[in-house]
Amino acid sequence: MTSSTTTTTPEPQKPLRADAERNRRRILEAAAEVFGERGLSATLDAVAEHAGVGVGTVYRRFPDKEALVDALFEERIDEVRRIAEEAASIEDGWEALATFMERALELHCHDRALKELVFSTAHGQERVARARERIKPSVDRLFERARASGQLRDDVDVTDLPTLQLMVTAVMEYAHDVSPDIWRRYLTLLLDGLRARHTPLEPGPLSEDQLDGVMARGFHMARG
The missing domain is CATH 1.10.357.10 (Tetracycline Repressor, domain 2)
Structure with a gap:
């Protein structure tokens, strides 16, 4: 038996x-x-x-929903860290950093709920702190390589990155329906602000009508 x-x-x-x-x-x-x-x-x-x-x-x-959001957020953080590790395999230090920034922002672009996952729930700040702790070592290495190659400004710190990303994701949010790829133009501007050599801007600028619509949307979202 x-x-x-x-x-x-x-x-x-x-x-x-x-x-x-x-x-x-x-x-x-x-x-x-x-x-x-x-x-x-x-x-x-x-x-x-x-x-x-x-x-x-x-x-x-x-x-509960909070547990599901936690699990979903952890998966996104794993993906961002994977992007950083893959970018680290690029030989040129500047290209590695720029590739990481672009691919991380593409993740935001294709997952428009990501910012809400971070900021719109009770444990948002805890998630941000946890994410920073897990991602920072990989991103630090990318910054140091770009700096060591002489292509990154000496006065730029890795702590500038979240604010830069927030700026570009705001463009994604407000202009997505008007020009889905317009955020790439502003990412190029931001990247050029981190180094001396300039890069052609793509795509082209918004028309005045498109700009009016985007600004009006941003105004209403800020008030709401």
């Missing part, structure tokens, strides 16, 4: 673990899409429906 019990007990657990992991992945992917489209006001019921699972399955994996 003991032998029979020992050999059969683990067998049903393996598919359960695999199913649980598949459901967790499905829920995270659905949450990324739902929060990206609707913001964090979307409910766990909406996430469950998009994932094609029962809401009870969502609650078994994540006891």
